[in-house]
């Protein structure tokens with residue numbers, strides 16, 4: 001994986017390392033194809049982006065649950081699904 005990505009929204013370079021401009025950076029959008037089909041038939045592609053660029057695109061902070069401090073990490077979700085949580 002290259003050390004420098006370009007944000008798919010603003011086209012500026014973005015570091016692969018943690019970015020002091022936002023605690024969620026660096027981010028990537030994950031495009032999921034064919035959401036009407038079974039998971040096994042879907043395709044996915046990641047697009048690097050700045051969190052704030054995506055936030056401006058969405059333009060509705062009430063939808064941005066991911067900024068909540070207690071929003072689950074993927075590890076938390078996997079632990080819950082496997083019964084390791086709680």
Ligand SMILES: [Zn+2]
Pocket residue numbers: 007008009010011012049050053
């Ligand atoms: Zn950007």
